[in-house]
Amino acid sequence: MSAIESRPGVTYPLGARWDGHGVDFVLYAGRAERVQLCLFDAERTPLGAHELQASEGGIWSIYLEGVGPGLRYGYRLEGPWLPAEGCYYNPQKLLLDPYARALGGPGAAHPALAAATPEGEPDPRDSEPWAPLGVVVDESFDWGPDERPPRTPWAETLLYEAHVKGLTQLMPETSAGCQGAGGYLGLGDPRLIAHLRSLGVTALELLPIHARVPEAFLVEKGLSNHWGYATLGFFAPHLAFAQDSDPLAAPRELKTAIRALHAAGIEVILDVVYNHTLEGGPGGPCLSFRGLAPDYYRIGSEGAYEDFTGCGNTFDLRQPRTLQLVLDSLRYWVEEYHVDGFRFDLAPAMAREEVDGPPLGEVFAVMLQDPVLAQVKLIAEPWDLGPGGYRLGAFPPGWREWNGEYRDGVRRFWRGDAGRLGDFAERLCGSSDRFSPRGPLASINYVTCHDGFTLNDLVSYEGKHNLANLEDNRDGHEPTYSKAWGGAEGPCPEASDLRAKVQRAFLLTLACSQGVPMLNMGDERSRTQGGNNNAYCQDNALSWLDWSETPASRSLESFVQRAFALRRRFPQLRRAHHFRGRRGHQADLHWLRPDGRAMRDEDWAAANSVTAWIEDAAGAPELLLLIHALEGWETFRLPAGVWEVVLESSTGAGCGQVSDKHVMEGPSLSVLARVS
Numbered sequence: 001m002s003a004i005e006s007r008p009g010v011t012y013p014l015g016a017r018w019d020g021h022g023v024d025f026v027l028y029a030g031r032a033e034r035v036q037l038c039l040f041d042a043e044r045t046p047l048g049a050h051e052l053q054a055s056e057g058g059i060w061s062i063y064l065e066g067v068g069p070g071l072r073y074g075y076r077l078e079g080p081w082l083p084a085e086g087c088y089y090n091p092q093k094l095l096l097d098p099y100a101r102a103l104g105g106p107g108a109a110h111p112a113l114a115a116a117t118p119e120g121e122p123d124p125r126d127s128e129p130w131a132p133l134g135v136v137v138d139e140s141f142d143w144g145p146d147e148r149p150p151r152t153p154w155a156e157t158l159l160y161e162a163h164v165k166g167l168t169q170l171m172p173e174t175s176a177g178c179q180g181a182g183g184y185l186g187l188g189d190p191r192l193i194a195h196l197r198s199l200g201v202t203a204l205e206l207l208p209i210h211a212r213v214p215e216a217f218l219v220e221k222g223l224s225n226h227w228g229y230a231t232l233g234f235f236a237p238h239l240a241f242a243q244d245s246d247p248l249a250a251p252r253e254l255k256t257a258i259r260a261l262h263a264a265g266i267e268v269i270l271d272v273v274y275n276h277t278l279e280g281g282p283g284g285p286c287l288s289f290r291g292l293a294p295d296y297y298r299i300g301s302e303g304a305y306e307d308f309t310g311c312g313n314t315f316d317l318r319q320p321r322t323l324q325l326v327l328d329s330l331r332y333w334v335e336e337y338h339v340d341g342f343r344f345d346l347a348p349a350m351a352r353e354e355v356d357g358p359p360l361g362e363v364f365a366v367m368l369q370d371p372v373l374a375q376v377k378l379i380a381e382p383w384d385l386g387p388g389g390y391r392l393g394a395f396p397p398g399w400r401e402w403n404g405e406y407r408d409g410v411r412r413f414w415r416g417d418a419g420r421l422g423d424f425a426e427r428l429c430g431s432s433d434r435f436s437p438r439g440p441l442a443s444i445n446y447v448t449c450h451d452g453f454t455l456n457d458l459v460s461y462e463g464k465h466n467l468a469n470l471e472d473n474r475d476g477h478e479p480t481y482s483k484a485w486g487g488a489e490g491p492c493p494e495a496s497d498l499r500a501k502v503q504r505a506f507l508l509t510l511a512c513s514q515g516v517p518m519l520n521m522g523d524e525r526s527r528t529q530g531g532n533n534n535a536y537c538q539d540n541a542l543s544w545l546d547w548s549e550t551p552a553s554r555s556l557e558s559f560v561q562r563a564f565a566l567r568r569r570f571p572q573l574r575r576a577h578h579f580r581g582r583r584g585h586q587a588d589l590h591w592l593r594p595d596g597r598a599m600r601d602e603d604w605a606a607a608n609s610v611t612a613w614i615e616d617a618a619g620a621p622e623l624l625l626l627i628h629a630l631e632g633w634e635t636f637r638l639p640a641g642v643w644e645v646v647l648e649s650s651t652g653a654g655c656g657q658v659s660d661k662h663v664m665e666g667p668s669l670s671v672l673a674r675v676s
Contacts, residue, residue, distance in 0.1 A: 011059040014328070015099030015235065016073065016136045022065035023136055025073070027097060028058050028321050030293025031087055032079040035060040038094060040072035040133060044104075049076075058293065058321070069248060072104050072133040073097070077291060084303040086294030088286055093131075096288040098325060100134030102236045102247040103211045132213055132232065132287060135247040139336055141255045146262045149340055152202045154377075154400070154441045155574045158564055159269070159518035160201040161449055162545075163227065164209060164241045167521055168192065169544045183241040184253040188260030196266055199524060199557075200564035203267040203377070205343055207450055209254070211236035212278055213287070218537055221470050226539040227450060229345060230278040230311070232287060234329040251337075258338055267340035269377060270333060274315055274326045275349035275384065281305050281312030295319040300355075308349040308386030317350050317363050326350075331372045341377025343402075348391045349384035356387050360394055368398045379444060393434035395442075400516060403431055403443040410447055410513075411458065411481035413629055414505055414667055421629075422604040425591065428612065428625075430514030432578040439577050443515035447506045448523055451477060453533045455506060455523040458482045459499045461489050465531030468538060476534035490531065498631075500526070500552065501667065504559050504649035508669045511563035512573055512625055521545055524560040525553040559652045566647055566671060572617035588615045594628075596637030609634050609666075622674040628666035635663050643672040 014026045029035050035054075039047040052060035074096060079089030096103070168186025180186040187204070196204065211233030218224055228238065242250035258268050279290050282305060289296040298306035298316040305313045317323045333339040344350065351363040364380070367373045382392045382401040395401055406427045413424035426433055430440025448455050453464075462484050464476045485502050486495030503526065510517045521527070522545040529535050535543045567573050572588075579589040591599040592611040599610065612625040624643060628634040638661055645655045650668035657675060664670050 010061050010063070011055050011057070013099075014059075014325075015097060015101065016071075016134060018068050018136055018138060020068075022063055023067050023071070024061065024063050025052065025097075026059065026061040027052065027075060027099075028293060028325075029060050029075075029077055029079075030058045030295060030321075032058070032060070032077045032089060032292070034078040036076045036091075037062060038074050038076060039067075040074075042070060042072070042104075044072065044133070047071075067136070069136050069138040071136040073136070074131060074133050075292075082294075083282060086297060086299045086303065088290050090286070090291060093286050093291050094133075095286075095291045096132050096233065097134040098233070098288055098292070099235050099328070100211075100233050101137040101139070102135035102251060103213075103233050103239055104133045104135045104247045134233075134236075137248055137251055139251075141252065143255070143259060143338065146259050146338060149338060150202070150262060150265050150267050151340075151375075152265075152267055154516055155576060156568075157202050157267075157377075157516050158200050158567075159203050159205050159444065159516065160196060160199070160521065161205045161207070161271075161446075161518055162521035163207045163450065163543065165539070166207075166226075166543045167545055170541075170547050172547060180243050180253065180257075183243050184237070184250070184257045185243055187257035193261065193264045193266065197264060199519070199560055200568060201266060201519070203269050203340065204261060205269040205271060205379075205518070207271050208273055208345075209238050209241065209270060210234055210272065211238050215278070216285075221537075223470065223537040224539045225537060226543055227536040229273050229536070231273045232278045234272075234274070234325065235332055255337060262338065267377070268338075269341040269343055269379070270339055271343045271345060272330075273345045274317070274329075275344075275346040276307075276309040276311040276313050276315060279313060281307070284312055293321065296322050298352075306355060308352060308384045308389065309346050310385045314349050314352075318353070318361070323363065323366075327367070327370065327373075330367070331370070334372050334376055339376070341379065343379040343381065345381055346384040347380035347382060347395075348389050349386065352384075352386065360391060364399060365396050368396065374398075393431075393442075397438050397442075400442055400444050401435075402449075403427075403434070403445055403515065405434065406431060406443060406445045406513070406515070407447055407449075408481055410506065410509055414502060414509070415481060415483045416608065416629055416667075417481075419605050421607050421610060424627075425604075425610070425612070428509065428513050429579050429589070430575070436578055439575075440514035441516055441576055444518055445510060445513050445515040446518040446520065447510055448520040449518070450520065451534070453480060453482055453531075454520065454527050454529050455503050456499075456526045456528040457531055457533070458506070459485045459502045460492070460495075460528070461531040463531075464533040465489075466534050468532060468542070469534060469536075476532075480533060496552070500556065501650055503556065504563075504652055505667050505669050507556075507560055508563050508647065508649045508671070511567045512669070512671060514573070514575055514578070517564075517567070519560070524557045526556050555652065559649075562647055562653075570617075570620050570623060570673070572614050572620060572623060575617075588617075589613065592637075592639075594634055594636050596639070609636075611636055611638075613639060616674075624670075624672040624674075626662060626664060626668075626670040626672065628664060628668050630666050633663060633665050635661055637661050638672070642675040644675050646671045646673050 035052040037050045074094040169182040208228035210231040237250040298314045351361040379400045409423045409427040413420040435442040486498040590613040608629040614623040648670035
């Protein structure tokens, strides 16, 4: 191998890029005074070190001939130790390249997560066998015909949120063509793809797959960060999800899965965490960003990190190099992995200008102007943990937002809370109070997600049961707006029919709501987490989808198939524009009392039953949604004509034609289509 010490003008792209003959190593190192590239082989044996040359703007680079894919590397930096200014330069630390395309190691947590130490102070825990290393990769991959991604319109999108391992770990190995259980290859398994297609799923939204290493505080408890909201490498796929232990296998296996999903018309959306990193607060580990430059994190007075995430630090996208890293990372996943979109965790934290000021800056508008990112789906979790951090509805046109008000409003209505009908109607119609004039498709509607109860647990528990997390049940979202229907908490055979009926009411509501629906992994099979509503550290059967079939799971799955087939059949359930109001008579929507008369203002506060009469659209017949939240029977007087009961949640099926009236047992939602 030989080094070319000077390669004028090579300041971008950052990272380690192989050109077929050698590798360009380009690093942003802020206020560093000296940068050394340290090389290792696959067994982590040192291969030598090379001095990088400084360019303007804090860029350091070197080109090495005769090296290529599989080479492990890291950096050692010298510079000022000024914690009050965010400078933690320490040549004792071997640091990971933030642009590393793959990671090798470490094999354990504690040594790798050694805290930052002053310059020159030896740290016995900081040794090469434990430090996470970057790995040079070969980006080439045979995508075959996957040159045109699915690009499913938002109006036709059905999201399915899942965890790579949780979704695939228990897939039967005996199924035809099954491979890669627990990892990336499992996502491309024919059985899984057939299952998603049967539900009508058009986009698989994956919990974080960016590279990470174990966190010491969880390892000490015998737990792990299963969800993965603690990123270390924004360009590298998590190695543990690869079937092959070679770091070069993870990119290849993930691309293989995406290629198979695209061939089936299923998009892939990544849940990404650009609001904070694994390094935590100032006393946390110094693995990469903290040791490289002071401008990666938001720093307040006396070196204190501003924390709007609850994780010890906040990534500072006000800084040009930090914003550049995020945009480079996003484009990389689109261009190299053919990813179809992103869901941004705690999104407002990325765009805060001042601590107490309006949270949203220009970051999100910048992404929409990017020629690559403007073509993919962009979804925000529209809140963070800082002042004024709840920003539902505040994102620019072109963005979609997780609608927590939909989740809570639908839960409270079906639970039977008094006075919730008006809010339920608003959520059913696309939350115009939040998303006007952007339209209902700005709303990502969900009843459950990874963060909280599963649908089964939502109807089986009054409160959370998180003792397995070893935090004395203090963790997890509250209030849960849940209910143990028909009996005691937990499994209750005598309540199983009622609980199945309530689950169907939630699912049919989701299918009939204006906006973009999202299913939570396993809710179509009544998956349970035993009442744990914060299973972030449960990498075990509690979090894995049980693929064994029972009559109950088959029945619910069949109902979900029918519910979303109904959504595809009737275009008025997938509108791009809001109805012209929530209450009273509008041009295309009418609200009726069960006796068939128009709803009055006073009815909204007292009623638990209502008819939504939706006029015809694009040649589709008029629809009636009969909604009855209480247990017991209700008689609905119908508009004149003959109506087909297409699907009702109480029975899980349709029941022929009716006229004049329809009697149904609650809690239930029934969908009727005009015949004549």
